[in-house]
Amino acid sequence: MAFTKLRFVNQFSQWLCVRRSYIHSLTENLAALHKAMEVLKTKEDDVKRRVDREEFIGRRQRISQVQVEIKRLCFCGFCSKSFGKSYGYGKMVSLMLKEVESLSSHGEFDVVTEVAMVVQVEEMPIQSVVVGQETMLERVWNSLMKDGFKIMGLYGMGGVGKTTLLTQINNKFSEMDCGFDIVMWVVVSKTLEIYRIQEDIAKRLGLSGEEWDKKTENKRAVDIHNVLRRKKFVLLLDDIWEKVNLESVRVPYPSRENGSIVAFTTRSRDVCGRMGVDDLMKVSCLEPEEAWDLFQTKVGENTLKSHPDIPELAKQVAEKCRGLPLALNVIGETMACKSTVQEWRHAIDEGWKKAEVKMHDVVREMALWISSDLGKHKDQCIVRAGVGLHAVPEVKNWRAVRRLSLMKTELQNILGCPTCPELTTLLLQENHKLVNISGEFFRFMPNLVVLDLSWSSSLIGLPNQISELLKKLIHLNLESMKRLESIAGVSKLLSLRTLRLQKSKKAVDVNSAKELQLLEHLEVLTIDIFSKLIEVEEESFKILTVPSMCNIRRIGIWKCGMKEIKVEMRTSSCFSSLSKVVIGQCNGLKDLTWLLFAPNLTYLYVRFAEQLEDIISEEKAASFTDENANIIIPFQKLECLSLSDLPKLKSIYWTPLSFPRLSELAVQEHCPKLKKLPLNSKSGTADVELVIKYGENKWLEGVEWEDKATELRFLATCKLW
Template sequence: MDILSCAGSKFAELLGDATINQTRYLFCFNNIVKELENKETNLKEEKDGINERVEQERQIHRAIVIDKNVEKWLEDVEKEIADVRNLKAIVDEKKSCLNGWCPNWGSRYWLGRKASKKTSKLSDLLQDRSKFSTVARPKPLPSDKELPIPRHFMSFGTTKSACNQIIKALKGDNTKIMGLYGIGGVGKTTLANFVGNQLREENVFDEVGIATVSQDQNIINVQSELVKSLGWELTEKYEKDRARRLRMMFSESKSRKMLIILDDVWNELDLEKVGIPVGDSDNCCKILLTTRLQPVCDRMGCDTQIQLGVLRQYEGLDLLRKHAGIDVADTTLIDVSKRVADECKGLPLAIKAVGNALRGRTADEWNVALDKLQNARLHKIEGIDKDSQGVYGCLKFSYDYLNGEDSRSCFLLCSLFPEDYKIDLEDLLGYGVGLVWYQAESIEKARSLLRGTIKGLKDSSLLLDTDDDGFVKMHDVVRDVALWIGSVEKKFFTSKVGIGLAERAIEKGREQCRGISFVGNKKEELPNGLAFANLHILRLHNAVYDYKLEVPEHFFKEMPALKVVNIIRGVLSLKSLQILTNLQVLQLIRCEVSDASFLGKLKRLQILCLQRSAIEIPEESWDELSRLKLLHIDTSFISPITIKKFPQLEEFYGLIKNWAVEGMSSEESYARYAESDSQPDGSVVHLPKDFSFPKLQRYHIDKVDGNGFVIYRGTRWLCIENDHKATLVIFSALYPELENLYLNRVRGCHNIVPSIDGRGLNELTSLDVNYCEDLECIMDASKSPHGKSGNPVMLSRLARLYMSELQELKWIWKAPAQHVISLQSLTELSVSRCNNLTYIFTLSQARSLVQLKTLEVRECERLECIIKAKFDHNEGEISAVDGNTILELPLLRKLRFEDIPELMSFGSENYYSTWPALEELDLSSCPKLTVNSIELEANLQYLGEAQQTTDEADAS
């Protein structure tokens, strides 16, 4: 009876203050447990579905990056399922009768309560699952371009000999680390790149990765360059975590042979710290390093070492004549060109610079140049060894021969960036505007002038191309010379040795100094101030990833002439900048910023870049910036009304607040208010009915910060999510020159053209459309302003089209029979999960696909064929063989069909296609697909060399 009393007492106690839910824990216990089990089952199914989709992406792209939200969701699901498993085990243990005859009511209550709360958590996770439009994306692929090498490189016996030795050693089993050494400017990087291209082309190595190490030896930068070159991706923040992840990537790719080029190594590099496996039994990768210093090869344990010497006399003369454009029949320059070549000491870098500077010059000018080069050799340069004196003199000569002060200023300014740094031309543009290099009435015209300056510097061999458009690099020897020239002329100074030492080093040139760049690779503190009365440009580049450089409040007090300020990873108050009344350009990158209200004091500001620098700027501060021409702000939302406050604004890159237009219907307004939760303050900006976004020359406008885009300057991007077509009218001024358009969950759109813009979006090159529930076609020529007559021009420059989850899409391109739609610019087309689509192209459209390189179609349930011919009977045949019409897609390299249950053929009726450039063919889960025997025979010669994955496809 004691047990009964105890149980009854506990039961009464619980009932005494129980809510309905608490009572339910007792009397509906079995139902609660059953509900939990059901939710668990549903969640497991969803988890399996997500994992299956991830695996599908992995099979398609081999290398993928799982969306961070999906990754976290999967982790949370695993944790919750494990908790449920433990809870069920306790339930099974406790739900037996106490002493075999009575339930334990206390345990029943607490377990019921716990199970109910856990069910709620599982429900939340199930709800979160519905938000995932994509689960993974392909990892960035390595550039299909070859590693850059200059023309004429292999025309010399000196380099051929070294090249053959390196290739032979790397093909052998005894060389794991190869060292290539030689003086600066002799061509080590070029030779290493050539070797990498050659060995990849010969299939000695499947992948070639490359990273520049430099004197500073920033491990994180080395890791970043390496993974990018290999098409991988690192999301880890810290060096050790990145190295661990990199080793895992190498381990996962151990079946592939890799060559890793480590360029410009100055000291021993700890490969373990980077994450490069060397010496293990699998030997999945080999190393080729370049260095100026032979002892570095010893310290790195190089199995083989090759010295790259200077060019022989006749080789140097030949290279000089090629770059100077000397006709072999021109006898007037024979003698002087030999003597000029001798002054270059066989160094390709010096020879090319001098040759380019003398291109088109007269014999008298050549003789003057020879005198200058000989005199330069006689002047001793402090801190420079005798072997390097010659190249310094040659490069200084090339600098002197540049056309215009703007070119010389730009050249010296490039030296303010760190060694081996990829210099963004948009940064140089900002400096040029701030320092008034160009008398240009707009930023766009200044950009054009800058491109001309950069081309001239590259033609002079003073700047180098990179693998990214819009960036340049400076050879480390050229940069050394630029720094020397800057210090001699007391114009520019760069320090990487600490602020205090730098200040003392430029004491003598304090009054003349116009530009300073401090590059910090260690944690240090800035002094309270620096006295440079005539300083125009200041760069504070803190390269320590986990450290913010604190800028004192009065730091700028004695630098009143500053026009350009660039700070990377700093902490500062904008109050400290208020005295800089001449400031034209302010760039704060990854900074912590306070006192934003003082921004309004910088009334002469033309360019403001706040990249990854969280800041909320009061509306009244914007009112003062009437001269602003370029605004880049990617961590705060700006009102469209604010954008119109800047009468001179030409370019805007950033996030805009959610808006509603007066007079919108309730359905149209719904998206605005539903979307407001995704923005920080949950607010919606109300715009007048006739509001129009200002006409900008360049822009990247992102309405929702969540689609993963990186915002770049110098582009024309528009990214819209969770919207209604009616509200997009505010961008009408931008549509004629729009280049990139991203639409996700935009309602009310039955077509893109002419619905969004009736003028045709003819500058558009890239279009992404996802989850637009009302979309029936991309381009509808039948609804164009031309009516039924004429031939409308629409999307004439479209090169890339990606479509996904468009359930109402019936056509991609729709037009009356008499209209011919040309797709001559299209290079990439990807279609996935568009379940009402029955074909992709008509025959006339397919005939214009002369540029198409990639065609991918996935999970389209009703798709029957790729090319449908029935609309083109009146157009005549292309060419016929035995009654079959042949269509050639001359540049198609990648063809992929996956999970298309109704796909029966590539072309309907008696049409078939050939793909002479095909490199990759993937046909999977297409059970009805029949390959025409003539089509198969026609492509057999190409398919033999293509990478093929076929499944369930028949030939007939």
Template structure:
């Protein structure tokens, strides 16, 4: 091209450009679309009561080694508020994250929508987005994310997500900085997401809860009448400090300045939560999401059943599981052991979903859990078909008497539970009461002296009857034995005097669970006719035990013989009060294999409690062993011939040669594989528990009380006995020693106690040392409880040990406050 041609082309382009500029002379300014901001502040009222939680989570955020943080807790507790506060804090500090995304995860998780949000935030080409080609989409996201420092907030996560496979987001193996923070109602989701740190959000402390309520109510309403703050305190307490409930009630009361309206609101909230303004929509329905996410109908039925326990009631897991078995909820399980395993699985799921929370672990009746009052309200609301049939469940506690208006509610109820009622039922008040729909009746821990016979005649469909802990009952109504549809009957400590179970009980052919105190004398003829019986408990000796001692020997032996022959019985908890009964049990191999709980009470004539190897092996299901008021001097475990290579430990004393089991055999089949709980009380001649401890490697709780002859728990030197220290008490969580006036030591060598959580020592004046170093129970110990004088008199080989454990000590007087 020559210069003339170039010049001509330039002139033509100049003309075109001048024309375009002429068209644009009407514009006074030029604009362009800015880039999306990295983060946008989330509107958030000043959070109340979250400073310490926020600071803990923020410390994790600043720690680059922490890449994934899970925030969990029950619905409405403030998880999202905490997440948003963390999000907004990034706008106040400098950071080098160049990709930030916050998403609310839907139910169920919609992976396509999540990937779409990530794709758009990454500004990947829209024409390349192809949700049908998941592999290519995930690869494109991963390729773009690899060179980024990213921050991902996910709110309300209900299921675990594999970030790399499902979304294309690298996490723990990412070469650059990354942080993933999410909220969930399930600790199980935290575990499956492999979080580095997790934080449970709890309900607010009372003062912070009141501050939140006041903030949402508004100062104008708060100061409008001097009586309002006092009622507000009550409303906050009724909300049980749950933020979602506090906000809902406060907003409903905002602008209400008439004190009478406040007084009515207080009554309404106490009477029926679901009818309070906006409570169904704003609280109960949101909490119901957790219920709806339970895996199957069995989990849901078991959960709803817990509403039969009163508010703030401590629920023993085993207690609830046996009730579930009695109701038939776990009938799909092949046997009682499988049913118990499934029941524990249900409770694990409920704990993980924050529908119940642990109060105390490792008791003879399993873990203890509680339901938050609003979770329980949701539970009752769901069971009553969202409030349309609110009379299906009737729960009452701590009332002075049965009122006629309450008794009339019984006729529509399916489940009734009454707790700590002071006076008896009036016979005349029951004349017109019909409970034709009632399937469950629990009357526990009351001062009832009589129950009229007419009561049970009006309950033809009753399947579960629990009259336990009614010590003052003078007599049981005869109509009980006519309830032929019963599957569960609990008369444990139902009355003090000796009572012979009548022959009519044999008509209860559907009975699966029978729980009796030892003051009920059960004949062989009666028990043998219960063809459906699977769980039989015959324990808890009455204070009037001496009145039936003469008949106990015959009754024990006869009953053990019959139970040995019954094919249906799968689990037994039994108290034996004669030496002959103990001897008989050892000669019943089939029966022994079903014993879950064994108690020896007094057992006159039993000079030594000898447990042979074969007897110990057959006690494969034994979980708890109680020894009360027995006169024997020794517990001799492992007598008889061993199949192994080492010699039986036999009897231990401080002046004989030791034959403790060797490490190779410890925790082998020649030990109690299931024994978790041992309680020994008032066995005044018992010298030590060495043999028992050596054969109970999985022991979790040991409680010894009032054994005046005991100087050492474990005699002999552990190393000299060829048993390494870490083989003794490896699972022990609780050690309690009471009124052991001559106890000088627990054992002679220090022990690691890797699982020990608590030591309680009371009235053991000669115990001057603990078998512990500063490394013992290093990551587990929570408390050492005892008298201040005892603690100050303890001797330590290493001053550092005393310093370490002094932070765990609580005096008995302080513990009782």
């Protein structure tokens, strides 16, 4: 009992001391409160400068409330003589002092991300005048500004000027006040790396720094989202090769609410689809006049005037660039110092004979170093291309070699029997003096997957042992082997998926076609079909001879006397992968109705077919239907149709077609009976300009248009070839 009373007295004494301190220390606490508040005010200003406004706003509001309360408590330094009032007043001062010290402590950071003054747009360097892109720039800009928010995709082939166009868009934002808080530029490139995109965006937002580097990808994404969700932004992504998931980066999708814009460049129209674009625009090559203007600016007036013949020669060089801005720029700059006629003629005669470039020795060695995993596995990649070899090189460790290139050498015979259990790739192309390869050379290459012998123009035959030894071979390139007489045994290469035989006409005959039928896994076949493939007594050719014909991408048929091409498997997708067809000097053909079964055809080139009357025959097409018994509508993905020297051609198709992707219809010359084109005023799309090229004014004058609206629409796009 005594112990309990004693404990009570002790606790009461402690309580009383605490309460007494409220009164005893009141004056001292008031002074400390004044000082602490001054420190807190200083840190308030500092924190406001150093952290994002949105993150600080809650604590700042509380600080403001505390300031009001302190002014009330400290008014005139009031202290009551009443014990009760002084106790209550002192308690409030003490508690307020603790809160001020707590708020102040929140301003103590070892490292605080400094939010730099972010420039709205970072202007990028670019040539002052971009010849030929003024109209496209205006179209893109007007489209971006039209709705105020969207995802836009700019697509086109490499070198066509997509990056230049996007750069101009970026700089245009710096010239005009469009109400955006920030414009961000990110180069994505072929290897998609989310963290790198986040890094570039963070730099523009002023978030990068030592603390940023320590954060996880997820935390970075949250920080980016917290800033961008309150901003009206423009994000420009250059050179994307696959879908960039904006959600992974945590970039808010453009909406009517945020009014933001995402625009990107890509080579692939499919990528635009996967990105869910609101606006799709194709960046095309320059028109001839624009290309010539650009080329002149690069070559320079002094060079063009250095000899009377140079301007005409320069036009020929410019034409070879096919309107590609990158080629016009690079070649124009190269030719700027060429002031003699001989130099220009040499460029025309020799400059485009070979699709290759001279690589600097240092660059070549660096490329080999990179390919060998920065030199760690240099024994795995052996390159002896174009170094004048007369014999197979001596290699210390054949067992380690995985890739071997002996292309463009002086080799006449390939002998020996190297043991290469790891070899997967063997490149032997362009060995023009090569006349013999020993079968034993392949004996210990069980894992060889790629074999390229193309352009080995002196080689007559392949070793018989290949079909027995190379069971894992997937890719075999025998193109442009002009003396190759046979591909006997190729049917035993059961793993083969790609077989290239184009321009190796001696090796392709009826027996070859029978061999091809046995290649069940073949996906890619390049082959020229000549008249010797068809037996003399046959007047028609059954083109469906290869089981995997649905995987064929290109077909070239030359110098055939056949009257008809028949398709046995009549389904709308039996040529589902076929994208390019070239037919020439087939004087027996009367129609190409079999093209109904090529739904993904993008390029069709027909010339020198004296008996051809219809591209698609109405009579034959009536008997062909798709799986749902509907008439098959052709050419839905056709981009280019070129016709020449077809004296009896009367019709492409008997009724107008939509041609949603057609950009070029060329009737070059000698097609006098083709009066009606399958077009009406609704053919084509607004995104793709359909240009009609013609070789003779007389032909254009005789065209019978569907109606006046069709004539008005397409006559303006007609251009003399």
